[in-house]
Amino acid sequence: MKVYRCENCSSSFLEKRSRCYNCRSDRLLEYDVSSGIVLDTVQLFATPDNLPETYYILRISSDGITFFCRSPTQIGEGEKVSLMEDDNSICCKAERDQI
Amino acid sequence: MRVDNTSGSGGSAIYIANSMIKSGYVNTVLIIGAEKMTSVPSRRSTSIIASLLSERERKSGLTLPSLAAFMAKAYMREYGVGMEMISSVAVKNHRNGALNQYAHFQKPVDLSDIMKSKIIADPLRLYDFCPVSDGAASLILTRDDMAQSFTGKAVKIRGISSYSSNPVISERKSLLEIDCVKEASDKVFKETGLTRKDVDFAEVHDMSTILEIVESENIGFFEKGSGYMALRDGITEISGELPINPSGGLNSKGHPIGATGVAQACEVYQQINGLAGPRQVKRHEVGFTLNMAGFGNNAVAGIYEAFS
Known part of the structure; x- marks a missing residue:
């Protein structure tokens, strides 16, 4: 299943976002678990x-x-x-x- | 205008109406909270209510009762509390609801009734949750200088605040911390200059028994891990130092979703004016309300006092 991780602060997310919920970076990577x-x-x-x-x-x-x-x-x-x-x-x- | 914010609709409507009056945009607002929930089968209403969860959490089959169950397990694990202690909230709130002519359930229950009731989301049982209710409540909000033209028993909104949390529950740091409850409460106490000790009684959002305990800690009435002690020691009883949910709360009074936040304010109105009959609290100058949307998607905290 797809999840998302912020390249800047390493926070991970279940839901796709345009910006990191934690640091507001827009560098979010999609990865599989x-x-x-x-x-x-x-x-x-x-x-x-x-x-x-x-x-x-x-x-x-x-x-x-x-x-x-x-x-x-x-x-x-x-x-x-x-x-x-x-x-x-x-x-x-x-x-x-x-x- | 229609305010649709799931379980927090009533509190949000009051928050918006208060803002509109304070800004001078309107003079007077009639707020009506209403919900008809019993016209659909309970599994359908469970599905409708679960639709407020984020899309992928909904896909996992998550429901609000299951989140309450995870919260209860986390609380029991963290603080070494048994299920009987958590369910004591339902004993207290049904006792209070039995004194409230507007409550959905007006019959006390004891712990053995609760522990024998059907499991809904293990370890939580039927009485650990609010019922599916139909209901409505309304109030008139107006400018301070117009209040006396409506009634000699006006109640003042001393302060009201709202805050939003991450709606994706699994992304939160802890199951025992509801950010929006803490932040909305902190904001309203800061805004009014009052402290938790100034509050005489509170109506909080006990969709499940565990939520009353956790919210009472997140609001700041009690230290983390000591909400159950306040319950155990009778502090939150009608006769206690800080009565919580003298109306019976959502647990006994019922939770017609859009009406709940307005009904909390109505209870505060009655208590402050000494009109609550057999459930009247002793000290009733300052009342607090906490209305929550979803499982902490957002919350509205209000502080009310007699109009002088």
């Missing part, structure tokens, strides 16, 4: 109507940036996950589950 480490998880039982009735939200740390992603299964804190993004979702899968 494909995996991360789970910092925390929350299981949700009241969900939006376009999504499953229950799922997990994971707080992920990867290459200097923190963000959230969704998983249908529980993945523990400290576990490594692979990240997938398409037009409608940012999801992840435990690397232990991959062949």
Whole structure:
């Protein structure tokens, strides 16, 4: 998935911006992250109507940036996950589950 | 004009109306906050409310209740507090709401009711959140020299401030610090020359129980990590040193989104004039309101006092 980093102050961003939120520099680089480490998880039982009735939200740390992603299964804190993004979702899968 | 700022719409409307009057652009403004939320299924309203999140965070399936759950877990981890302590906010606020004829829920609940209720976003349960409510509130704001022509019980806006935070939650430095709450509060105290000790009671934005505790710290009423102690020690009860949410707050009074900020000001009006009946606080000269949009996208802090 694409994330952004300021060349000037090294702040990282999930959302694309024209200027750095921290130092106002316009030198922002796009880069890819494909995996991360789970910092925390929350299981949700009241969900939006376009999504499953229950799922997990994971707080992920990867290459200097923190963000959230969704998983249908529980993945523990400290576990490594692979990240997938398409037009409608940012999801992840435990690397232990991959062949 | 229409002011649409999600959960902060009411506070923003008051902020704008106050600015328009102070600038001399208008003399008097009628502010109406209203929301009809029960006409759609709850999963649809969850989806609509989640639309205020940034695009990519929304894609992750994030919702406001899930953010509150992350905040609660962070608070418990940081300060060694149990879930029962956090949920005690709902016990207090439902007790207050039971004394408020305008509240959505007018029935006290105890901790065992709460701990048996359905989990919404683990570890937070049904009673840890405000209900989905319909509701409306209104008030008239006018120039100081015209106030007496409307009522003998006018309340003055001593100061009102607003501040915006990064709406991308995962980019914030800490889950336990809501910049806009801290900055809007700092600004309004600086603007008025008052201190936190001058505030007699407060209405804050308890969309979730954990938010009342964290906001009370971010506003500066209590030190970091001691908001729960104030709750535990009864300081935030109606009879306490600093009553918080004597109306029942969003948790019991309800949170019809666009009406909430206006309803907070209405509660302050009633309290300052001694018209709050069984939920009347003892000291009621200076009231504070904190209305927040989204999960801290922006906030409006207001300080009110009797008109003299």
